Amino acid sequence: MLTPRPLAAPRTAPSAQARRRARFAAALALPVAAAIVLAGCATAAEPAVVVSDDSSTQAAESSSAASALTGSSDAHQSAADVIAANQETHDDAGDAEYDTADAIEIALEGDGASADGEGVGVDGSTVTITGAGTYLLTGSLTGSLVVDSAAEGTVTLVLDGVDITNAAGAAINVVAAGEAVIVLAEGSTNTLSDASSYADDAEANAALYSAADLTITGTGALSVHGNGNDGIASADGLVIQSGTIEVDAVDDGVRGKDYLVIRDGDLEVTAGGDGLKSDNEEDAERGYILIEGGTIAVDAGDDGLDAPTRSTPTPTRTSRVRRSRPRPVTTRCTPSSSS
Template structure:
């Protein structure tokens, strides 16, 4: 049986009210969907599995991950995010309430006149031709154009320096047009209804300042105006300390990274449009585990990057916003194995509490080296690799996840699904429990192609399904776990592979079922009924039926109790030769009838008929009694 790697193509999209909830289809009258199921909000105490404890409490090794204090606009509200360590300097020292307040009577005017500069307060600055160096903290309003000049902040003051950009157009051929060489804190204010342009020139220089807007100290961007940045030499906007984007309409084109905050990058709001040859948003402090993080609290972000669109050296936390991300040319591109072109990538944890995401990547859409937690959000994902990947653990509590293209859909050592709605179609495995780092345990892939396969190193992997609504359409294994599986609740449909070397349901050890509904279609010998290899700890019955011949897609599957009570009527989208089923409707001592073909009234939701009446064209292909936890029939 082939080991696990996959692309996933996510299928039908369910209405938002249904998808944004938690455990759809928890109770099915007569085993069928009678209406759009009600989904419950995430509750970490709703199940007894120890792996479902509040996932937003991160390991101590993760360090501080930002305020995370912004409430999520979608419902239900997620659990609280990390609380920063009070002993660690934090960005709350960066932002103060009075940062955005100043005395207009004390504003110093600076006028840019092409190749010269004038100021209303000569004592606070030094002017040399087309270069002005601000020497004192204060508030400065800058207007006009520099054809080749520079604005420098170099002050020893402990107070804040504010630069109000009032329709400026500054080009510098030798350095950063706006350069904060020394300051306690600098705030770049985009005056309302203004358009401000800053651009440098490609000189090939690599030393600092290596961005068109560059700061060595804490830096904030704020205001209702526009800022257009051309980073023709390297980065667009960069801070060697922390960078906060409070608001503004910001457009960046950069040959390398778009916006970089070394210690942290916090986007509180604003409209950001980035086009970069390197990464889009980036925080890259590798020396301090409490730094190097990105927080996105809100905003509209459109990022097209040659590398990663959002990349942090430690954590990424997203509370809300609209993110349209494209990396590495998108999911139809082939990239070098040495290039990282992921959508959202964190070297430690990714926590998503809300937002609307459209991500098209040549590499993983969402990637974490440790823990990836999705508490809420709407996701449309397309990738040439994994849609959601974490080296250690993925926890999905709620949200709507639509994976329209991927190699493997959801991959991690441990996967916990407590809720949400997932639609996924894959060219290989849909949900893959594989140990270690991305591509670990694999033979090398073909040049320019997806990662290799065939030699997954066995690992202590787990899948826990405690709720949610999951629909998989896969060419590889539907669910492939290099370890045990456990299902306590939820609803799962697998339109699995037609090749005998893959399977609809595949695990090592055991599959313990104590609740929920799972239907897996595949080929004989590859679909194993849940708990087939497990101990009798499973309390819910399972059924495996293998047919003599392949059945065509569109051939209705209808299972009922012999008194006519419906268990399921299903319209498969792929050919099948095997049915694996576990349902609360399967009870020992009860007689069941299986029909193939025929027709049904009612409507379908992902192939499941609702509120309909089934009409057979012939008698049952199999009448049987459930006589144990696992009942199996071959060559039907």
């Protein structure tokens, strides 16, 4: 149980070890009631970690850094206040639910595929889904699965023992959809692997890429190999509700431009760049990371957590974030709640 202590008086710059500890929140293990707000507008010499519960707020390293967390003189902003200022997420508690009777089955067959319903096109080793609905996928594909649906509604992909390898680009590329949901079927193991490089102007530049809001859910397992750039990326919001997910990427591990939310699940990320990232720098309500629960391990070459607005982990089990090599602490600025 964390014991509140008063805000520390301004002090001299902490050691490099203290800066790394505050910035990257190594080996966090908190009770359910606790919340952590990480890295606001602190300078490299004055990192801030605010731990709060219903009755108190604790600032580590310096009071000036804690005040900078919100961009105001109030260093006692609660985690709930920070979360309330963020854009609402797109996901729904029932995203993992589906009816196999209503699903269109797609059998991946090496360099091709077959489907038992409409809304699926197969052109060589490229399988394209063009309509909203639920699609149940099985088998292996050396090629790509593309979602390009102009229709309103959600495209739900149920992965039930799927292995997709694409040497020319993303393994799964959601070009367009009202919303995309990936369900990891119970007891299934699924693997996605992409190209070894991408053009500088490529939009889809991750093994699992979505131009639409993306939710990953279910109780199965997913292994993602980002050989050319990122592992999992969404150009909008990205929510991980559950599942056992392992990501290794040469650049960023898991990235949601507008927000990255982790509600539960087991997530292990190894990244050459940033581990968990949200990079919308234009909207004060976006560009945030929210961790509500789960078991999370991140080993990143750059930042373990990187978000320009605010990062708010509230883990119910264990979060472990570390960097694999030393690097000067970088800073990000948190807008005030009135901006």
